Amino acid sequence: MRIDLPIDKMPTAWFNALPRLPEPMQPPLHPGTNQPIGPADLAPLFPMGLIEQEVSGALTIDIPGEVIDVLRLWRPTPLVRATRLERALGTPARIYFKDESVSPAGSHKPNTAVPQAYYNAKEGVHRLTTETGAGQWGTALSFACAQFDIDCKVYMVRASFDSKPYRRMMMETWGAECVPSPVADPTSPGSLGLAISDAVADAAQRDDSHYSLGSVLNHVLLHQTIIGLEAKEQLAIAGESHPDVIIASCGGGSNLGGIALPFLEDARVRLLAVEPASCATLTTGEFRYDFGDTAGMTPLLPMYTLGKDFMPAPIHAGGLRYHGDAPIISLLVQCGRMEAVAYPQSKTFEAAVQFARVEGKLAAPETGHAIRAAIDEALACKETGEEKVILFNYSGHGFLDLAAYDAFNHHRLID
Amino acid sequence: MRIDLPIDKMPTAWFNALPRLPEPMQPPLHPGTNQPIGPADLAPLFPMGLIEQEVSGALTIDIPGEVIDVLRLWRPTPLVRATRLERALGTPARIYFKDESVSPAGSHKPNTAVPQAYYNAKEGVHRLTTETGAGQWGTALSFACAQFDIDCKVYMVRASFDSKPYRRMMMETWGAECVPSPVADPTSPGSLGLAISDAVADAAQRDDSHYSLGSVLNHVLLHQTIIGLEAKEQLAIAGESHPDVIIASCGGGSNLGGIALPFLEDARVRLLAVEPASCATLTTGEFRYDFGDTAGMTPLLPMYTLGKDFMPAPIHAGGLRYHGDAPIISLLVQCGRMEAVAYPQSKTFEAAVQFARVEGKLAAPETGHAIRAAIDEALACKETGEEKVILFNYSGHGFLDLAAYDAFNHHRLID
Numbered sequence: 069m070r071i072d073l074p075i076d077k078m079p080t081a082w083f084n085a086l087p088r089l090p091e092p093m094q095p096p097l098h099p100g101t102n103q104p105i106g107p108a109d110l111a112p113l114f115p116m117g118l119i120e121q122e123v124s125g126a127l128t129i130d131i132p133g134e135v136i137d138v139l140r141l142w143r144p145t146p147l148v149r150a151t152r153l154e155r156a157l158g159t160p161a162r163i164y165f166k167d168e169s170v171s172p173a174g175s176h177k178p179n180t181a182v183p184q185a186y187y188n189a190k191e192g193v194h195r196l197t198t199e200t201g202a203g204q205w206g207t208a209l210s211f212a213c214a215q216f217d218i219d220c221k222v223y224m225v226r227a228s229f230d231s232k233p234y235r236r237m238m239m240e241t242w243g244a245e246c247v248p249s250p251v252a253d254p255t256s257p258g259s260l261g262l263a264i265s266d267a268v269a270d271a272a273q274r275d276d277s278h279y280s281l282g283s284v285l286n287h288v289l290l291h292q293t294i295i296g297l298e299a300k301e302q303l304a305i306a307g308e309s310h311p312d313v314i315i316a317s318c319g320g321g322s323n324l325g326g327i328a329l330p331f332l333e334d335a336r337v338r339l340l341a342v343e344p345a346s347c348a349t350l351t352t353g354e355f356r357y358d359f360g361d362t363a364g365m366t367p368l369l370p371m372y373t374l375g376k377d378f379m380p381a382p383i384h385a386g387g388l389r390y391h392g393d394a395p396i397i398s399l400l401v402q403c404g405r406m407e408a409v410a411y412p413q414s415k416t417f418e419a420a421v422q423f424a425r426v427e428g429k430l431a432a433p434e435t436g437h438a439i440r441a442a443i444d445e446a447l448a449c450k451e452t453g454e455e456k457v458i459l460f461n462y463s464g465h466g467f468l469d470l471a472a473y474d475a476f477n478h479h480r481l482i483d
Numbered sequence: 484m485r486i487d488l489p490i491d492k493m494p495t496a497w498f499n500a501l502p503r504l505p506e507p508m509q510p511p512l513h514p515g516t517n518q519p520i521g522p523a524d525l526a527p528l529f530p531m532g533l534i535e536q537e538v539s540g541a542l543t544i545d546i547p548g549e550v551i552d553v554l555r556l557w558r559p560t561p562l563v564r565a566t567r568l569e570r571a572l573g574t575p576a577r578i579y580f581k582d583e584s585v586s587p588a589g590s591h592k593p594n595t596a597v598p599q600a601y602y603n604a605k606e607g608v609h610r611l612t613t614e615t616g617a618g619q620w621g622t623a624l625s626f627a628c629a630q631f632d633i634d635c636k637v638y639m640v641r642a643s644f645d646s647k648p649y650r651r652m653m654m655e656t657w658g659a660e661c662v663p664s665p666v667a668d669p670t671s672p673g674s675l676g677l678a679i680s681d682a683v684a685d686a687a688q689r690d691d692s693h694y695s696l697g698s699v700l701n702h703v704l705l706h707q708t709i710i711g712l713e714a715k716e717q718l719a720i721a722g723e724s725h726p727d728v729i730i731a732s733c734g735g736g737s738n739l740g741g742i743a744l745p746f747l748e749d750a751r752v753r754l755l756a757v758e759p760a761s762c763a764t765l766t767t768g769e770f771r772y773d774f775g776d777t778a779g780m781t782p783l784l785p786m787y788t789l790g791k792d793f794m795p796a797p798i799h800a801g802g803l804r805y806h807g808d809a810p811i812i813s814l815l816v817q818c819g820r821m822e823a824v825a826y827p828q829s830k831t832f833e834a835a836v837q838f839a840r841v842e843g844k845l846a847a848p849e850t851g852h853a854i855r856a857a858i859d860e861a862l863a864c865k866e867t868g869e870e871k872v873i874l875f876n877y878s879g880h881g882f883l884d885l886a887a888y889d890a891f892n893h894h895r896l897i898d
Contacts, residue, residue: 069555072487140484141567141843152556170585172843174882214840237885240892241839424656425629428556428587467589467882470652477655 069151071164071302073144079301080136081128083293085329085396086286088127090403093395096367097357105367113271113279117187121287129290131183138182138215142171143294147302148462152426154446161449163442164311165462166299166327167429173238175432175464176323177208177282180291184280185212195219195277197270199249199263202228202386203235204432204464205282210244220244223251223266226258228386234468260390261362261376268365283320284360284369284394292326299459300330311459313338313445317437318350318408319387321394323463329396332405340445341397341408342437344388344416345483347380349373350401350408358392371398383413384472385433387464409441412483416440417476420466432464433472484566486579486717488559494716495551496543498708500744500811501701503542505818508810511782512772520782528686528694532602536702544705546598553597553630557586558709562717563877567841569861576864578857579726580877581714581742582844588653590847590879591738592623592697595706599695600627610634610692612685614664614678617643617801618650619847619879620697625659635659638681642672643801649883675805676777676791683780698735699775699784699809707741714874715745726874728753728860732852733765733823734802736809738878744811747820755860756812756823757852759803759831760898762795764788765816765823773807786813798828799887800848802879824856827898831855832891835881847879848887 086093095104107119114122121129131139150163168176188196196218200206206222213220222239229236229248236246249263250256264281271279281288296314303311314331316324318341331337341350349372358373360366373392374380380389393401400406413433420436422443423429431439442460449456466473475481501508510519522534529537536544546554565578583591603611611633615621621637628635637654644651644663651661664678665671679696686694696703711729718726729746731739733756746752756765764787773788775781788807789795795804808816815821828848835851837858838844846854857875864871881888890896 070490070557072490075485075487142485172839172845178843211843215843233889234882234885237889237892238845241836241845241885241888243840421656424587425658428626428630430587430653430656465882467649467880468885470649470656470883473656474648474652477652 069149071147071149071306073298073302075140075144077301078136078140078144079294079297081130082290083297083330084124084126084129084290085332087125088333089396089399090405091399093399094370096369099359099364099367113268115187115191115193115278117190118184118287121290122285132186135183135186144298145170147299149306150427153423156426157443157446157450159446159450160453161446161456161458163446163458164303165460166295167462168295168323169462169465172211173204173208174467175204175208176292176295176326177205178211179294179326180282180288180322181208181212182215183291185209185216185218188278189216189218193218193278195221196280197221197267197277198280198282199223199260199267201225201260201389203232204387206246207235207238208282209280210239210242213244214242221270222246223249223263225249225260225263226256227382232468259362259379264361265363265365268361283322284392286396288322289325289329289394289396292322293329295326295461296328296330299327308457310334310336312456313340314459315340315342315438315441315445316461317342317388317434317463318393318397319390319434321397323461325394325397327461339400339406340441341401341406342441343408343410344383344385344437345410345412346383347374347389348410349391349393351410355398355402360392369395371395372401384469385413385437387434388437411437411440414481414483417473417481419443421476430466431462432466433469435463438463484564486562486564486721488713488717490555490559492716493551493555493559494709494712496545497705498712498745499539499541499544499705500747502540503747504814505820506814508814509785511784514774514779514782528683530602530606530608530693532605533599533702536705537700547601550598550601559713560585562714564721565842568838571841572858572861572865574861574865575868576861576871576873578861579718579872579874581710581874582877583710583738584877584880587626588619588623589882590619590623591707591710591741592620593626594709594741595697595703595737596623596627597630598706600624600631600633603693604631604633608633608693610636611695612636612638612682612692613695613697614638614675614682616640616675616804618647619802621661622650622653623697624695625654625657628659629657636685637661638664638678640664640673640675640678642797647883674777674794679776680778680780683776698737699807701811703737704740704744704809704811707737708744710741710876711743711745714742723872725749725751727871728755729874730755730757730853730856730860731876732757732803732849732878733808733812734805734849736812738876740809740812742876754815754821755856756816756821757856758823758825759798759800759852760825760827761798762789762804763825764806764808766825770813770817775807784810786810787816799884800828800852802849803852826852826855829896829898832888832896834858836891845881846877847881848884850878853878
């Protein structure tokens with residue numbers, strides 16, 4: 069059962085978590101000096117509009133009209149009560165999911181790609197560079213750049229570039245250029261950390277170019293809060309006073325932050341991050357300053373990390389293969405406001421296939437992590453008899469990840 | 484700008500075109516005797532619920548509650564005004580599209596797959612067979628069978644089975660079995676006509692099995708009329724009294740019939756079928772009785788046909804590669820109520836890429852045909868200054884057809 073939000077009720081301001089965090093956040097440090105960085109340090113890579121958002125103390129930040137115009141191509145997204153899944157599980161819990169898969173690129177990523185392209189275009193930047201792992205972020209930014217007539221160059225992790233050509237084809241259809249990374253070593257399968265280094269180096273050495281990051285940073289999570297803001301209104305339409313638990317997969321933290329942060333100040337709501345056991349940053353990593361990339365070119369961020377040289381196993385949920393985590397998410401986990409759990413990928417595909425058969429929808433492997441945890445919460449309710457309200461983020465579809473389903477269906481999936 | 488229909492406004496009855504046709508339809512003939520067939524002739528293949536709909540004279544037919552329950556997983560679908568496309572074209576026309584790509588299988592096909600599975604399950608049938616070309620129909624029926632606990636076996640045209648494994652993987656994820664056709668000749672690339680023969684033969688020789696067809700037949704077009712019924716209500720919400728022209732691609736005729744038939748009796752509304760130049764059934768075929776399949780096992784249908792042995796060129800719009808057309812559509816074209824136009828595939832991809840860059844959405848190659856014609860109508864309005872209302876059916880997404888976009892983007896597409 070779908071709960072639609074009328075299009076004129078789409079939020080017109082983002083929710084800023086920064087002034088509402090339970091503890092103050094430590095500043096990012098300059099990679100050369102180890103001193104706190106200021107706006108001027110970021111100016112070669114980002115437009116001032118985004119730099120201001122990165123450190124803003126405002127409780128909310130208005131969404132520009134031109135951004136709303138583009139977001140309305142697919143927003144508000146549906147909130148769906150998964151009644152057929154509830155019935156199949158025999159749970160007294162009420163399970164809702166927010167369907168971010170309906171965007172042009174098929175995930176939540178365009179929510180931030182669009183404002184990022186907009187603020188760059190507004191400040192006269194004509195070219196953006198970025199990296200992408202499995203390709204979700206690269207396609208999102210390619211789409212967004214097409215809306216504001218900006219050139220876009222995407223450095224794609226070579227292993228994905230070679231094995232998953234469909235995302236590259238999407239980027240090219242929207243007019244972007246996509247090349248395999250690392251550029252300097254054609255024999256390397258690459259990694260997200262290495263691709264970030266390539267994209268940052270490109271933008272840093274060209275006057276006409278900026279760099280764009282699809283997760284981790286404060287302004288990215290800010291843009292994603294439209295997910296949780298809409299969900300809050302839709303739950304009210306459905307007659308729910310609040311969710312008991314909010315669940316999302318966590319790679320860099322943007323889809324999780326997007327759905328969870330607007331509920332940050334409501335102590336009745338548990339927040340749960342789900343990560344892959346093979347890249348369990350929040351559950352097994354260390355909280356300390358670390359680089360966002362492998363080459364050590366980015367600022368040092370206060371976050372949970374497995375170390376910038378950590379090379380995650382080649383699981384299908386490419387979007388969750390990252391050594392670090394958003395500083396906002398890391399702080400919430402460290403101070404106990406947010407929980408985290410990790411699953412091996414076979415358990416997540418088991419849940420995704422169960423979900424597909426009853427609800428019809430084929431989830432991205434990343435999203436399968438959230439589905440796994442949501443099903444486990446619902447099964448726990450079956451034991452206790454609790455009628456909990458479970459909300460999870462359906463962050464993306466799996467139409468371009470069918471080879472992973474094929475491996476699972478034919479017992480070729482390795483944990 | 485999206486126009487949502489509230490979920491409680493979803494139609495609860497289908498629109499039956501049969502009693503409203505401008506001329507009476509000639510009956511289907513038995514392939515052995517050449518005599519009109521009766522319900523008993525169809526009983527080995529179809530449940531009585533569908534056979535009755537195939538010949539019903541009722542003006543509307545109620546949608547069963549259990550079917551509505553499943554359709555509500557994705558319906559009502561959005562109607563979208565393509566304002567960014569209008570702006571890019573500089574047209575005074577208002578362009579609307581009905582977005583059928585949001586279904587689990589990614590096209591309009593589940594609209595009929597679900598009731599077909601339901602009526603079979605209700606009459607105790609535990610197994611369905613069908614054929615599929617590029618795979619849209621096979622995935623739709625696999626999804627539908629999963630909802631009603633029916634086994635499903637799909638005979639897929641071998642050329643597609645080998646070159647497009649993703650659709651097979653989707654079917655298997657929903658629990659169906661998918662095999663290449665023709666079964667008897669592993670060296671043949673196959674065709675839709677041959678695959679129909681395989682699926683019909685399988686169902687005919689097993690007591691526990693029925694056959695299911697994804698287009699052409701009257702009951703299939705009946706089920707698809709929910710598209711046009713919803714669109715009519717949504718246009719009213721948008722303040723439009725009626726569309727001036729309705730456009731849809733035409734292979735067997737089901738997505739076209741679905742959006743167009745509910746407007747059949749409104750003489751203000753032009754109806755336009757769009758077909759590929761390489762399989763131009765309506766624009767270059769002959770109106771006569773012909774078989775639906777290649778082996779000559781199906782009833783003879785009164786329709787436009789290129790001949791049952793016609794082998795269409797391997798264009799990317801696999802769903803439009805069919806030698807015949809729905810008898811309802813054929814009759815409407817023959818008596819002048821519906822127009823038809825044909826395009827080479829390069830022109831349709833040109834339109835689909837233009838659409839993707841401004842509206843964000845990646846269309847199926849079949850849908851690209853409708854987009855091409857809609858753009859051409861809008862450009863004609865630019866010449867004449869007419870503020871026409873153009874409605875087209877966005878019948879499916881192209882996430883599993885990116886290789887076709889790649890061929891177009893890199894100038895490897897052959898007409």
